[in-house]
Amino acid sequence: MQQLSIEAGRRTGSPFAAGPYQLTPETIVLSLRWGNAGLVWNWPVALHISHAGGAQRVAIVDRTRLALWALWLLTALAGLTIVFARLKPRRRKNE
């Protein structure tokens, strides 16, 4: 039996220099491995910026993903409405 391994969590990468700034990437990684098959999903969440004046964490917001989640939620709600609307007349008939 092949073993399934699942890993998910935040990861911080190696810092790199860009001009006067030192940048450290932060991502969320979901990885699945099952025998000779695997899936990796990696998306950026923030960038740690350090410079002579101090350090800050800049969040990376995925606006496309947010919009898609909102639209998928609307679609699911509409789907549920259709299901309930079709179930209700049947219940009335049975009563």
Add this chain to the structure above:
Amino acid sequence: MSDTQDGLIAMVVKNSEQAADLIGRLFSVAEPGAVFSAPLTTGERTIIVASELVITMGVGFGSGSGPADNNTGPSTGGGGGGGGYSFGRPVAAIIIEPQGVRVEPIVDPTKIAIAMFTALGAMFFAWGSMRKLAGGR
């Protein structure tokens, strides 16, 4: 066991090891550095693109042996196959300027439009169902 069978098993074992190595290399994409592009500098401005990455891959091998139809000895066979999918989408551009660092989101209007039409279609059918229900039929 015949030499043909030994050779076949050795080949399958070697291929399985290569497949495991290939899948292992797939996990290098899980490193945070993989989603941030190399800094691109133009004048005083440096731009780094942050992207979402999805990679999936699978390979498989199989072999078998049995008696040949004409009783001339064992018959062997083997085969393998694999497939994969990869996807990348830019999420934001990080712009480093002398004034400071700013993050500019990158929006994918095509994806949003497709999802919006699906949502509108579902809402239209939901509205129709609710109207029917309100009519008592």
